[in-house]
Amino acid sequence: MKTLSCPRGHGPMELKTVKKEMVFKGVDIVVEADVYLCPECGLEAGTPQSAGALQLAIADAYRAKQGFLTSNEIKEFRKSRHLTQHQLAEIMNIGIASLKRWETGTVQSASMDNALRLHLQGMPQTNNFSGNREISLPRIKLVARHLESLSGRKLLKKGDKFLFLAKYLWYADFVCFRQLGLGLTGASYAAITYGPQLNNYRDLIDLIKEADENKAEPLSGEELRILKQVVERFPEEQIVYEAAHREKIWRETETGALISYTRADELTEI
Numbered sequence: 001m002k003t004l005s006c007p008r009g010h011g012p013m014e015l016k017t018v019k020k021e022m023v024f025k026g027v028d029i030v031v032e033a034d035v036y037l038c039p040e041c042g043l044e045a046g047t048p049q050s051a052g053a054l055q056l057a058i059a060d061a062y063r064a065k066q067g068f069l070t071s072n073e074i075k076e077f078r079k080s081r082h083l084t085q086h087q088l089a090e091i092m093n094i095g096i097a098s099l100k101r102w103e104t105g106t107v108q109s110a111s112m113d114n115a116l117r118l119h120l121q122g123m124p125q126t127n128n129f130s131g132n133r134e135i136s137l138p139r140i141k142l143v144a145r146h147l148e149s150l151s152g153r154k155l156l157k158k159g160d161k162f163l164f165l166a167k168y169l170w171y172a173d174f175v176c177f178r179q180l181g182l183g184l185t186g187a188s189y190a191a192i193t194y195g196p197q198l199n200n201y202r203d204l205i206d207l208i209k210e211a212d213e214n215k216a217e218p219l220s221g222e223e224l225r226i227l228k229q230v231v232e233r234f235p236e237e238q239i240v241y242e243a244a245h246r247e248k249i250w251r252e253t254e255t256g257a258l259i260s261y262t263r264a265d266e267l268t269e270i
């Protein structure tokens with residue numbers, strides 16, 4: 001940041017953080033702002049770099065006072081629900097441009113603030129992205145063991161990144177949800193380049209391998225039939241891998257975002 005000289009000839013001004021009282025949309029607020037201050041005469045000048053930051057600070061101070069979600073809160077909530085801006089805009093039936101503006105400082109209306117809370121704060125983590133279940137690592141292990149015995153193939157391999165197992169699990173979870181309204185494992189699946197994959201798989205792989213499948217809720221007859229159906233439809237790893245890549249619900253989900261179980265009836269390969 002270059003230094004600024006006082007236009008009254010007092011030499012260089014100092015960069016200071018000052019508290020500013022102001023009225024925004026009829027509400028008294030206090031914000032901290034970076035300004036150049038002349039130590040001699042007290043003249044203030046704004047910094048061009050801080051203009052955007054100041055606007056955001058004003059908007060957030062106003063929102064805090066009104067009890068609205070701030071830009072950061074909107075962004076954090078959205079991310080905690082693993083939603084992209086596009087997905088949240090779609091769920092809320094609003095334009096993505098509005099959401100982008102709120103996340104960068106434009107103040108949302110009271111009704112939109114309510115709508116945001118309903119869709120974010122109120123959204124249980126076990127929702128469209130976990131098949132209406134809490135994730136159970138023992139159950140993932142149990143399902144993996146069943147898939148192994150049904151297919152006669154080793155899927156829980158040492159050093160494996162679950163490249164193939166994840167596709168089987170994804171199909172099993174989504175077909176169960178499609179038929180029973182309830183997933184198998186509670187796992188969330190992200191759309192990555194290599195197809196649908198367990199969300200946070202890097203953290204989960206070892207935990208799943210170490211999980212005790214005897215602690216899992218036993219599989220029902222219906223669930224076992226679905227596992228059998230999945231293995232019969234995709235008898236080899238390459239087949240399930242390629243089938244998953246043909247699914248539009250994977251292709252249409254942005255890279256890194258979670259695939260919604262509500263789209264399970266759009267599967268085309270099974």
Ligand SMILES: [Zn+2]
Nearest residue numbers: 006010038041
């Ligand atoms: Zn001065």
